[in-house]
Amino acid sequence: MKISFIRSLTALAGASLLISACGATPTAAPTSAPAATAAPAATSAPAATTATTAGGAYKIGMILVGPYNDKGWNQATFEGLDYVKSKMPGFSFDYVDKVNSADRPNTKGTQVADDLIAKGANMIIFNSDDFKDDALETAKKHPDIPVIHVSGDYAWKDGKNFKEQKNLINIMGQMEYMKMLAGCSAALGTQTGKIGFVGPLINEETRRLASSAYLGAKYCWTNVLKKDPKALEFKVTWIGFWFNIPGVTLDPTKVADDFYNGGFDVVMSGIDTPEAATEAKKMQDAGKKDYYVHYDYKLGCDIAPDACLGSPYFNWGPAYLDAVKKAQAGTLTESFSWNPPDWKNINDPDTSAVGFLPGKALGDKSAQVDALTKGLADGSINLYKGPLNYQDGSVFLKDGEVATPQQIWYLPQLLEGMEGASSAK
Template sequence: MNLNRRTLLASGATAATLATLGLPVRAQEGPLKVGFIYVGPVGDGGWTFQHDQARQEAQAQFGDAIETIYQESVPEGADAERAITQMILGGAKLIFTTSFGYMDATVNVAAKFPDVKFEHATGYKTAPNLATYDARFYEGRAVCGTIAGRMTKTNKIGYIGSYPIPENIQGINSAFIHARKVNPDVEMVVIWAYTWFDPAKEADAAKAMIEQGVDVILQHTDSTAPQAAAQAAGNVYTFGQASDMAAFKPTPRISSIIDHWSPYYIQRIQAVLDGTWQSQSFWGGIKDGVVQIGEITEAVPAEVKAEAEALRDKMAAGEYHPFTGPLNKQDGSPWLAEGQTPTDEELHGMNFYVEGLTGEIPS
């Protein structure tokens, strides 16, 4: 094929101009290039680590048919928009943006590149070339909350939240409801870290809880710093977040909630390769294998382990919803009647604590 200067310009240097105009960049020959935007470092031991493990599994599954690339520790906001655009100019035709705060950046870039496919984790905005995917973390929190309620000796459990968004609030409420079911005397201390990944802030939050008498800690932040703080304190139990955090077994980490993304990534990459990809909103849970409960260690009594596993299995079979009425909101007003469960739309908009939780949700 004769490649003259005009051809080279059209395929290369003018890509930036095309992007500025909102026009599609030319399709490339060769493997499908798949990009991943990460909010933390791949070595965080939690959320980003787990996404990157899934990326590697997808690369192994497809071999030379795809090429995966990633950028780690991308701040949410304008920086994300730039990072996504750079991946497209580098030839990426499918991009996974793996944090809630990337939502608007992903929407903006997707509008400029209609021929590129986008997948945004935990968001709710879609477009013809933009899909969303999420996990029902609140199901895993129900299991961890059950164990926490049984294991606490001080009747104080803690929850380190990242940001006060529905995803976090669902988990706090679910953990508290199920801890209270097995131990009506349980109180929950919630501390907001206002970060997904900051080991120093996460460690400080854990230490502050422990000083208040908390002896079981759950978290929705990404580092292992709370595990290390609990280990240093002694007699404090924790749960792995997003990945197994197995280095801290058998204590303080006594179980974990694991995000298993690789089947979804493999399925969606295959759809692009097949030409069958369509925008969708996916929200998978325990029954889908997206949310998994890590090994419950020997530090947990056998009867408590059996109770937790039975709850897990009921959710896997579709026989139980963690938010089943009667349940009231924090102010005592009715939320769910006897036997009633919320719609997914209600859960996606959750902005309140359930009855029994103290403190306010920051605005």
């Protein structure tokens, strides 16, 4: 007993010191609080320099699932904010990145949103499909704050999962078209006829994007190169999440390596991070003729220009700007926008929600990709037109039947001719 009493005394001393140290902070807090609120200006992206003081000022709080500078999905969604900033003086933003169970285990998306709103955010953007429940919960809790969920479908009246919530907005780009161009460039680039696809987790979005890439590849393989479709191998390997989480997901570096070493000379990325690119570069440095097709991020080909066939990318800025303007005008309500490319110029930063930049390694074959772009633009080519079968051989689209947006969005399986899992075990 005595031992424990004395121990408790020492612990008391320690703890009281802790507490007094802790208790000393309130005096510090008021004086340095202004500094803390001004901090984003000093430390974060240049965008945050103007505080939300004057009228007309507007602040977005963004929650990113991965690092803001991942050269992929997260960076693309993040840089959309810079675009808004460049168009709207008085606009500012706060963000927290890496909001996922591996990087921030004791943090929920809703909690980050609460804090961003407490810091003055007028609008919240969640940037990942995985945040769909957080987005809905946040929208319910803060009915006066528009909550934009990038890539979800809860606000789609004609969708399967509609939830009535007036301040919930979904936006997405029609990446399917760009994935078709990407798939085409992969088919034009492969010598072995084996294309690998590094997929993230399996859901409707990733199935339809992988399938669109396959359709583009098959189109250019058979219609442009005039080769036997049976000689085209298109294999999807899912890693289990949008990016590598050691010990939990498959390692995308290893998946890309296995592809390259297994005779797949083109690897398409379907994940947020650039492992396919970095591994292609390694292979090229070792004298092998291996290539990659990037995803999400406009400058994806800069990672390894000599190995890059192209980069289908998102251009989020215009959609954010539109939402902010509507919110300021008081006309933003629950809506689902699946934004198309600007077919006049798919790489127009002000008008096109998605784009495709051919890579250096594609060379003059980019003209053939352009031809596909033109066909998709004028409607003379529609790759989601029957006959098309699901992976298990059952009919997806009858001869001449054109898929509805719902059929594409909620694609239940991969397509016939693709290798890889259609759903989790």
